[in-house]
Amino acid sequence: MLDQLSPPVRGLILDMDGVLWRDDTPIGDLHTIFARIQARGLQVALATNNATKTVDEYLVRLRGFGVELEPWQIITSSLATAHTLEKIFPQKGMVFVVGxxxxxxxxxxxxxTVITDPNDETPVVAVVAGIDRALSYHKLRRATLHIRAGAPFYGTNPDTTFPTPLGLVPGAGSILAALEAATDVKPIVIGKPSPFLFELAAERMGLTKDESLVVGDRLETDIAAAQMMGCRCALVLSGVSTHQQAEAWNPKPDLIAKDLSELAGI
Ligand SMILES: [Mg+2]
Structure with missing residues (x-):
């Protein structure tokens, strides 16, 4: 299917959940898929809104599926948030984190310098919030006071919920919503559908947006972010969005595939 793209792309930016796996179950033979992508001479970077796992944890998980990648090929929303803050605050400084x-x-x-202690009153250059499973009123209170004092407010990713075996539970977006309600300030959100993650992925592959193809399973995040960035995109139907929803999406994704295997030509 990738042959349909003209001009051809030189690298793929892959979402993970719903593209590579569902929960712990791989979607297709990942070892064969990545070997095929490599044989096509394409570079690969992986980008996820999930800010709870580290790059090393993803590398271990991929190795378990027979896929060997380098740390630079994995981009999480927390990594992209740190990268963005580094650009905005080259002089660095104190950051209060709910996360x-x-x-x-x-x-x-x-x-x-990261402050997580809600009793620490040191002024900060920014507040960063994301999923925090040890969230407390005192953390929200300190973050609110900083934001109301003028500290810029960043969020790692906008996902209001995430799936667990028990059902949907609060995600980073729910914590951002609480802070937004308390401060009347909208956060600058780094994760998809903002294009920051994909921009960093392309930059790390040494490619322009015209040379990259975003592959995702969710129209409102992956496809929206790719289109906002001006990058071509493929929707795979192995995750959240359906073919019917893709047909109604405007503009339509450049490619629609059953899954990553079909896209890679296996
Ligand atoms: Mg996904």
């Missing part, structure tokens, strides 16, 4: 280890360690790695 978990993923975002905390990515910001520290970029040289920011």
């Amino acid at each position: 978990e280890n993923g975002i905390v360690s990515d910001l520290r790695e970029k040289g920011f």
Whole structure:
């Protein structure tokens, strides 16, 4: 199917959930799929809104499915958030975080001093919020006071819920909504449908947007972000969005495939 693209692309930016796997179950033979993509001479980067897992955890998971990738090929919303803040605050500084280890360690790695203690009153250059399964009123209170004092407000990703075996539970977007209600400030959200993740993915592959193809399973996030960025995109029907929804989406994705195997030509 990739042969239908003219001019051809030189790299793929793949979403993970619904493209590579559903929960813990791989979608197709991932080892064969990645070997086929490599044989076509295409570069690959993976981009997810999930900010709870680290890059290493994804590498281990992929290795379990027979796929060996390098750390630079994995982009999470926490990584993209840290990357964006680094560009905006080259002088670094203190950041108050409502979030978990993923975002905390990515910001520290970029040289920011991260404050998570809600009793620490030190002024900050920014507030970053994401999923925090140890969320407390005091954390929301401190973040609110910082934002009301003028600190810019960033969110890792907009997903209001995420699926668990028990059903849908609150995601990062629900925590952002609480802070937005308390501050009357809308966060700058880094994850899809904002194009930051895909831009970073293309940059890391050394490709322009015209040379990249985004592959995702969700119209409102993956496809919307690709189209906002001006990048060609393929919808796979192995996840959330259906063929019918894709037909109604305007403009339509450049390609629609049953799954990544079909797209890769297996
Ligand atoms: Mg997905």
